[in-house]
Amino acid sequence: MRFVLLSCLITAVLGSGLYFTKLSVDEQYRTLKRLEEEIKIQTEHNYVLQAEWTFLTRPERLLELSELLLGMSPITPERILPISSIPLARATSMLSTNAVSGVNNVVY
């Protein structure tokens, strides 16, 4: 008889424990599902915003607007120079010893 009662008690305790664990797991799942839904909605918003951004910044439109509003035109080869053609200042040590010479210290 004791054995039966003890078994019933253990079963009841285990059953209750399991029930509360399951409730807690279900709650966690509900949170997870809500977060996943939110991520899905935000991702969809993101897709729309990215598509709108791409539409507004498409090269064809930028080309037209830059010409129309800013008067921009493609860069000509004459305006592209190698780095060596840019005037460079001499070493700072030389400049400090002969600071008065100013622009004369620039090598071309």
Place this chain on the structure above:
Amino acid sequence: MWYIRALKFCISLLWPAHPEPAKSRKIAGYRLIFAGFSMLFIFCIIGMQSVALAIKTLSPSESFSTTNHDRTRGSIFDQKGRILASTVPINILYADPKHIFNPEQVASELLPFLPNLSREILLKKLTKNSRFSELDRKLTPKRHSAILQLGIPGIYVKPSTIRIYPQGTEAAHIIGAVDRDNIGIAGIEKSQNEKLAAGENVNLSIDTGLQTILRKSLKTQIDKFEAIGGAGLILNMKTGEIIAATSLPDFDPNHIMLSTDAARFNQVTKGVYEMGSIFKILNTAIALETGAIDMHSTVDVSKPIPIAGQIINDYKPINGSITLAEILVRSSNIGSAHISQMIGPKTQRKYMKQLGLFEPSSLEIVENGVPLVPDDWSNITAMTVSYGYGLSVSMVQAAAAIAAAGGDGLFISPTLLKRNANEAIKKVRIFSKQTSKAVRSMMRLVVSHKLGTGNFADAHGYLVGGKTGTAEKIKNKGFDKNTNRVSFVATFPVSDPAYLIMIMVDEPIKQKHSNNYATAGWVVAPAIRDIVNQISPILNVHPVDISKPENSQNLLPPMLLDGQEAVYATY
């Protein structure tokens, strides 16, 4: 049976037929034990079931995974990560005719918000014998809100997705389109459908910025010369990536059903054409590679060649003998035909096959043209192929072959997919470095020398090399001299070619502003110059100083042309 006997025994223990009073306490004990075990058994079953359910819910694959149906189709990006195709949520407006009591009134209220439907069609949809009647597939948020405010019973909104192409017509032929069920029906959308449907993204080699420049320049020339269409591509010669490809007329994949068959036809990859004189580059390269002729030998081009009832002639007759370079620079058909005989038809055919001109290209697109290869590669075939007739190939195939001859001698299969930074690229050597060096030099002279046919392509500083091609179209079972397909293939900078541009314009008409010419030199070459000028800064190609040894050593020493020393700088 033993179990029936056992059951009877148990029943006799718990419910004896005639219980003796002395045994009743014992029987009560048995009954209590039986009840206890039954309870325990039931609890065990419930417990096990709870555990089984808990374990089942824990499995994420069954509870929260998205099915294929719900999964969003992957996006298509260009080389710089710009969106070419994407899927966005949209609302579908539909009616449940069973819930609509006064279709006339509902139609009157809805009509202002459904601009694509007439009253008759709307009424028909509202009275349809079904529970679902689609009214609008692309409901904008503004109209959605307005229709909801009407509060009409029987009019509902269902969330769905739609494929959009934010770049519109740019690279439409390459990207393709999908049907109503988001299944690819053309272009990359079709060829990569499996990958895209599984939610994976696809990165193309196309650069939308360059694409815009190519399309704009091509369209300008098509309009100027009242041509019926045209096509163009830009190829990265070092990697085989096609970084721009356009075919005009084109279509908007957002509204593919409104486009014509002609607009949907991809002239870059699907159309196969006789390429005309740009094939002389290949003939010249084969001749040098096989030693059929050297740079100093001359060929007599003064006499036209009669073949099979036709006469091979030059656009501008040339007297006397000229060198290989002059044959290419002045685009002599007679000279090219003579050279093809020095090469021999077998050898010429072998090289053409190696250059991938006999099989459809390996491009990752379903619209891939099948070349028209002559069955019998006779002497006459060799002659006509030498100047671009008799063998029809797609623009992509021709570009890849010329990239090998006018580049570094290596053949690279073209691709539309972006290559990874450390991806091994399969390169097959077809021509030696010396041969390609000579071809590059001659291609430069076509543009830089005053005798050349492509002077208008000279983008100052970028050392453009190229070749013009004017092919007569077949009309009424014969070649029509007045309907041409003009093309130009250019590489730059020729000292170390990085990019190849190929443009074709279909049926340009002679104009006053072009001195009544409608040849490739007048129609296409200016577009090449504009494109090179605009794309070079984007592609980080700097103007080249040909006087520097590191640049000049990549070309042949200045050669004699028309009795004078020809230089590679602008004439």
